[in-house]
Amino acid sequence: MVSQKILKALEGSSAIRAMFVEGKRMAEQYGAENVYDFSLGNPATPAPAAVNDAMRALLDESDASEGGSLELHGYMENAGYETVRAAIAENLNRRFGTSFDAHNLVMTVGAAGGLNIIFKTILDPGSEVIVFAPFFGEYRQYAANFDAEVVAVMPDRETFQPDLADFEAKLSPRTRALIVNTPNNPTGVIYKPETMRRIAEILERKQQEYGTDIYLISDEPYRELVYDGNREDFLTKYYKNTLVGYSFSKSLSLPGERIGYVVVPDEAADAEELLRGIEISNRTLGFVNAPSLIQKAVALCLEEKTDVAFYDNNRRMLYEGLMKLGFSCIKPEGAFYLWVKSPMEDEEAFVNEGKKRHILMVKGGAFGCPGYVRLAYCVSPQTIERSLPAFEKLAEACGLT
């Protein structure tokens, strides 16, 4: 006897599950080196050496002091260790000119945990959350956890910046939040300062009109993954009611460890209630607190960053390779995804043509934007190299050459 919502989810999730199984099967059948799996956003660079070193130092320190184990592996406030939060606040302040302190942060079980406790704190049944298509599909489930809905805003099909006229039209008195994800999954696009300023203007105007607070939630797991001289940005400066959900999954290659944080600036409406609500939600949704050892470890590695040049090299190889073959691609400015226009009207048919040539891609429909596919280039450079002849055959099959 399974709940109605889960019964539905079991049906819905079968397509992605099938892809997983197919990828595994293909790797077994043809050899892993002959399958070009661009389906998963799983970091391909090891964590900086400093992370394991920090963990070892923390373990040794804990062994050397009485009560060290209780401190390192024990409960702390639901918001996380105060020293960890203070260190992150100080690091953000230095890099982005903000003025946070420990009380503005809540350590979270990754960004997925962070988004869920923000949603629990601000959403009522029937609330709406605006997302800019294409968007990370699980936002839908996160909103549904609180009986709220996502409302998708269409992109400009040239630039894949959001269509701001459509954005303005879709805001309503039920809008509680907008999620901004830049650098973007799945397009790799960065929303420029001018775009952010116009988004902020629209939000300010609509808040006034409706007499509501609309929070901008910046979901920024890819903050540090920027290329071509683009600079890391921090969105709280554009709009007062900005909440930040961060994850170390990509920047330090720690996706399995589930570590991130939420920032609530003092100038956000009802900041104190939000912070207390987010702490309570962290506890009552069952997270309780972000895992303890890894909290302390990331606080010692705030100056570290994964090997961005590795992804940059992959980006160039894949983008240039596919453009040469006649594919239309959005040039990625950040993150580790390439967004490719499907040369066939039905992008699922294109995904299937790819599969025949052992290329695994994700259909744009999974991101609320059919007609495109996503390639995750967080793979080895050899995979990209070896995949290009297969893409050439795919281009031929689609009549591109």
Place this chain on the structure above:
Amino acid sequence: MVSQKILKALEGSSAIRAMFVEGKRMAEQYGAENVYDFSLGNPATPAPAAVNDAMRALLDESDASEGGSLELHGYMENAGYETVRAAIAENLNRRFGTSFDAHNLVMTVGAAGGLNIIFKTILDPGSEVIVFAPFFGEYRQYAANFDAEVVAVMPDRETFQPDLADFEAKLSPRTRALIVNTPNNPTGVIYKPETMRRIAEILERKQQEYGTDIYLISDEPYRELVYDGNREDFLTKYYKNTLVGYSFSKSLSLPGERIGYVVVPDEAADAEELLRGIEISNRTLGFVNAPSLIQKAVALCLEEKTDVAFYDNNRRMLYEGLMKLGFSCIKPEGAFYLWVKSPMEDEEAFVNEGKKRHILMVKGGAFGCPGYVRLAYCVSPQTIERSLPAFEKLAEACGLT
């Protein structure tokens, strides 16, 4: 702008929050050694040395192999590493005569995470979850996350075993689950095999009557903390539809690390749907997976156990000390809590009398059972020793001597 549910929670949580603040204030004012804080269920024994050793070995091994970091800190299936689940299944089988394998387990972010993903998988709005009073208060919030409600069954006031006639009366067609927590927080009582068999009989009969599945959820963070020759028990043998939520927080003193697991036996109704639903819930509620390094570490420490003798010694000192002073206590058989009858009709007044003497206790009302208080004896033996003269004064003030 905060959600309606969180607004209510902010009001409700203020009492416990006030106690926290009061405890801190008292420690500052009078010195930590002059405050007897029995309010928190936070382990007082360090993690076994094997835990930090296992972590160091895993870190070294990861550094020594290419791809080691991606394996140790990377994504794995939402259910957790298959090797970890297989090791735990094998350990359970050996200890309890069960026959699980990896596919019966889902690794979770502690027991709180485990209970929430079970609840998401089986509860619909309006569902009821039976709990035996006194009970861990957060069960209420966990059920409310899915618009379900807990229904409390009263205890036998002599033994603090559940009143099974009341249990039978409170089962309804809307009952989806019963939570059993033995050894029990807050009473320290163990439900005996005979009690478990009678509970199972009642559940079988009612399932038949209503044509429903009613899951028994065994919440067992205290499984290994048993005294006086009581044996560790594993409840799947009593009743087919038993799901287990386990945590290493107490058995290995790792509450901050958030590591536990859920077991779904093959013989449970709709076992496959449950397992897939629990995996999906793990992802969509934002846990994604249990933290990776600590998953692998606990799998290497399944033969380890915290220092049970430490708690046993505390148990005797506190129980005997308070009985001598004329207090009525339930003799704890497991866990690390002492359940004391309030000598004053209003147990909140008694808690306040305690505070005046620097003794911090939690009112029974917080566990759905007024008229009693809970003392958590996971403290240093010195705290207990030093507290006894204060308890003596408290006994005098209550007219016990």
